[in-house]
Amino acid sequence: MTQVFDVYARYYDLLYRDKDYASEAGFVAEQLRRHQPAGSRILELGCGTGIHAEYLARKGFHVHGVDLSAEMLVKAEARKASLPPEIAACLSFSQGDVRTVRVGAQFDAVVSLFHVMSYQNSNADLAAAFATAAQHLGPGGVFMFDYWYGPxxxxxxxxxxxxxxxxxxxxxxxxxxxxxxxxxxxxxxxxxxxxxxxxxxxxxxxxxxxxxxYLFLPEIPQLASGPEWASCTSTAWLKDVVPTEQDWAGFSVIHRR
Ligand SMILES: C[S@@+](CC[C@H](N)C(=O)[O-])C[C@H]1O[C@@H](n2cnc3c(N)ncnc32)[C@H](O)[C@@H]1O
Known part of the structure; x- marks a missing residue:
């Protein structure tokens, strides 16, 4: 996986230059305000080159991004260095695997965007990533992520x-x-x-x-069935409706107990 993304990093931003990261970060910020109104500290799992992180920092959130790929992180650091100091001060990055990383801090929200959870292929990998999210959330914190939607x-x-x-x-x-x-x-x-x-x-x-x-909606509460998790809601990515077969990505919000 690291090798795949290290090579990919060289043209990643070019590949996705038309992706509307600003609107996506707006959607995530809106969800955060709805589900965790006082929240300001975000852990981003699989932050890539840090584009969502930048937009979230511009909205006043503090974001720590983690990624497996050293090259993606080099790009994220370069992006940070190009930002106004008050925005850059809201960003930090470190290398780690979403299944095992422990950054030694707690956050109001853990987010994982652009199918990072779908890169966790096995039930064990997904369970490990959910455990990472739970470990980094305080009571009432939220875990938000999108994924390929099975139907x-x-x-x-x-x-x-x-x-x-x-x-x-x-x-x-x-x-x-x-x-x-x-x-x-x-x-x-x-x-x-x-x-x-x-x-x-x-x-x-x-x-x-x-x-x-790819995930099906009934799998999400199953993945979040441990005692650390409370409620779970799922919609289509970037929409406030139940996903249909037209929606390639689903989006779930899980509350930490
Ligand atoms: C499609 S990219 C998305 C990057 C970023 N979230 C974005 O929206 O541009 C998937 C990212 O997930 C990272 N990734 C995949 N599996 C990972 C894992 N087990 N631990 C940490 N990062 C992982 C990859 O290195 C890559 O940067």
């Missing part, structure tokens, strides 16, 4: 996708070829990424597999 995955079926992108330095062609592992509720997304450096015309190909666990 949409099975009814829409993942498709082969081709994405072309570029900037002044590189051109990237990415082909995604998914394989469903039905018995495990996992999709292996096999990416072939061809990167051309414009100045030297050097061409590199990277092959990587992202294995994504």
């Amino acid at each position: 949409a995955v099975l009814l829409q079926k993942p498709e082969v996708r081709v994405k072309r992108l570029g900037d002044d330095q590189i051109e990237v062609l990415r082909i995604a070829e998914p394989v469903l592992r039905l018995a495990e509720n996992v999709v292996d997304v096999n990416y072939s990424v061809i990167i051309k450096t414009k100045a030297s015309c050097e061409v590199r190909q990277i092959n990587e597999t992202h294995s994504m666990r």
Whole structure:
């Protein structure tokens, strides 16, 4: 996993430059104010290059981001260094695995965004990530996360996708070829990424597999059935409604007892 994301980090922000991180952070902030009105301290599990963290810091939250990938964290630190000092002061990052990391502090909320929980493929991995969230929350704290939503995955079926992108330095062609592992509720997304450096015309190909666990709503309270957890609500990602087969991502909020 680390290797996959270390390579990925080089073109990650380019790949997702059209992703509306600002609106997504707005949605998360709204959910936080609804579920934990006095909350200001956030632990972000799988923070990547720190874009959600930046937007949340701009909204007045203090965010500590954790990620497995050293290269993603280098980018997150570089982003932090480019921010006005009062925003940068609200951000910190460290390396760790969401299944095992313990940062030695408590937070009002733990958030995990852009399918990080789906990267936890097995029941044991998911349970371990939930335990990490519980360990870092005080009473009444909330754990919020999105994930691939099972009914949409099975009814829409993942498709082969081709994405072309570029900037002044590189051109990237990415082909995604998914394989469903039905018995495990996992999709292996096999990416072939061809990167051309414009100045030297050097061409590199990277092959990587992202294995994504899709979840069904009844699994969420099951995962949060331990005595440390209280209520659980689930909606479609970025919406306030029950997800349908049109919604590729679900979003759940679980309250710590
Ligand atoms: C699709 S990216 C999302 C990054 C970021 N949340 C965003 O929205 O841009 C998934 C991230 O999860 C991280 N990740 C996956 N499994 C992890 C694990 N077990 N522990 C820590 N980070 C993990 C990867 O390194 C990667 O940065």
